[in-house]
Amino acid sequence: MHTLLKRRHFLMGLGALTGMGTFTTASQLRHLNMLVPAITPSSALAAEAIALRSSARTKGLLFGAAVNYNTLSSDQAYANLVAQQCAILAPALELKWDVLRPGSDQFNFTRADWMAQFARSHGMLFRGHTLVWHQGLPNWFASTVNKQNAEKYLTAHISRVAGHYAGQMHSWDVVNEAIEPQVQRADKLRSTPWLRFLGPEYIDIAFRAAAAADPRALLTYNDFGIEHDTPQAETKRTAVLRLLERLKSRGTPIQALGIQGHLFGHPDSVKFTQIRRFLRNVADLGLQIMITELDVNDQQLPRDAAVRDRAVAKIYADFLAVVLDEPAVTTIMTWGISDRYTWLASKKPREDGGRLRPLPFDAQFKPKPAWQSLASAIALAPARPSQPGLPSPTTFPDIQGHWAQAYIQALADKNIISGFPDGTFKPNAPVTRAEFAAIATKAFPKAPQNNPSIEFVDIPKSFWGYSAIQTAVRRGFLVGYPGRIFQPSQQIPRVQVVVALASGLNLSSNNTNVLSFYQDAAQIPNYATNKVAAATQRRMVVNYPTARQLNPNRNATRAEVAAFVYQALVDADQAQPINSPYLVRV
Secondary structure (H helix, E strand, O other), X not given: OOHHHHHHHHOOOOOOOOOOOXXXXXXXXXXXXXXXXXXXXXXXXXXXXXXXXXXXXXXXXXXXXXXXXXXXXXXXXXXXXXXXXXXXXXEOOOOOHHHHOOOOOOOOXXXXXXXXXXXXXXXXXXXEEEEEOOOOOOOOHHHHOOOOOHHHHHHHHHHHHHHHOOOXXXXXXXXXXXXXOOOOOOOOEOOOHHHHXXXXXXXXXXXXXXXXXXXXXXXXXXXXXXXXXXXXXXXXXXXHHHHHHHHHHOOOOOOEEEXXXXXXXXXXXXXXXXXXXXXXXXXXXXXXXXXXXXXXXXXXXXXXXXXXXXXXXHHHHHHHHHHOOOOOEEEEEEEOOEOOOOOHHHHOOOOOOOOOOOOOEOOOOOEOHHHHXXXXXXXXXXXXOOOOOOOOOXXXXXXXXXXXXXXXXXXXXXXXXXXXXXXXXXXXXXXXXXXXXXHHHHHOOOOOOOOOOOOOOOOOOOOOOHHHHHHHHHOOOOXXXXXXXXXXXXXXXHHHHHHHHHHHOOOOOOOHHHXXXXXXXHHOOHHHHHHHHHHHHOOOOEOOOOOOOOOOOOEOEHHHHHHHHHHHHHHOOOOOOOOOOOEOOO
């Protein structure tokens, strides 16, 4: 991974990205360039700078993906991408009966356990998929399970599997895809071996067994085909809602609905208006809602990859605009995360042989317009209360014993800064002006925006940090250079960091004599003396290795920015003081 790209992962916030336009007919496909901005090299960096797991967390949301062992364990670049972007991980295959149970009395947890450890080691939650499903049954099932022993096999399976991961799972898809609109039954329950052997109560049996085996996990009913504005989807929504109402009325321990989100693209557009009422009805039952398997089938969209990407992005944007408007929706998970590995390639290939492009990242792990739609939807989503169990920030191995360790960890705990996909922080790396703008806006979200915006000639609206820079300017943290130039990629000197924080917090001083404390006070630029004096008096300056050496014109490191920002939070009564021998006290 390119060093510059990796370094930008330091940031954790991204303002609202460019909105998506309207797209309704096949003739308008050629206009998609105007509707969804292309991912430019600079905005592509935002996929590194702003991991979806981090931006989602700021809204009380979880973002993650379902992936499989083979790809995760064999492709290190793919594993890095998953670790970077996801706060929750689900095994796509490894917990299904046919993979987990090679024999009627055998269980093989090797691959699923490896994935659970991968999730733990990267600060992710782990999600189970699935305990009961009519597909994915092993070869021995048909000759072994019958009406007489079905309940025994069902409950024993759930007890063993859910019990194996008891206390480790965020949630379980307890029952998967039990509704089929085309059946003749009034309740629309799919004809499965479980229904034939045990009747409709198999669903209640499964949920009760799961609750007994793992009482801490969120127990979910999961299904597909309920997203679009189609008669069949409306029939399925009605049947799913009735099932949920029945389960709740019987006291069955269900806590969430999983909506898979396997969306399809169509040249004449698709709509997601009817699901809004359904979501509210589900929420009224006291259930959380999770989008569990999001992707877009682009079989029917044009072959041209750029046009197709924009159409797929529009579908993501339209769907997420509706579902994230419902506060009960707490989780967004894609089925895979890169086009390199998608189930649609084998199950639903394009007739023209074109490579399917259903996911946020392309086959080279570069962000696509679909990623931008996800990032924008999360940025615009109403904030939820912070969810219990959200992954805690990682303890970075390369800051242990570092002079700024306490500052760095404290800001990470506050979800203001983050580390890199490899788990490190790189405290001595520099910070750009654009990166600092994003950090400042994250650290002080309530600072008044009294200054006018400036349209800088070197920052297009497609630039990943455009919104953060504009916010930082309006809040007074930063200004540009003459000629409406900002230089977003310029490494920011220490004096600019101090001045920016003092300016954004509206601090000033009438006593510049305090600057005599610094042995190199003569190097402080004239424009900065008042603000540096104010910051010094208010204990916002931290100098390592010598407290009396300001080094004003040296580029600030990530550790130094963390220390300055934290001390500014202390001055604003938003953090507790940290005792450090390098803190300037005058």
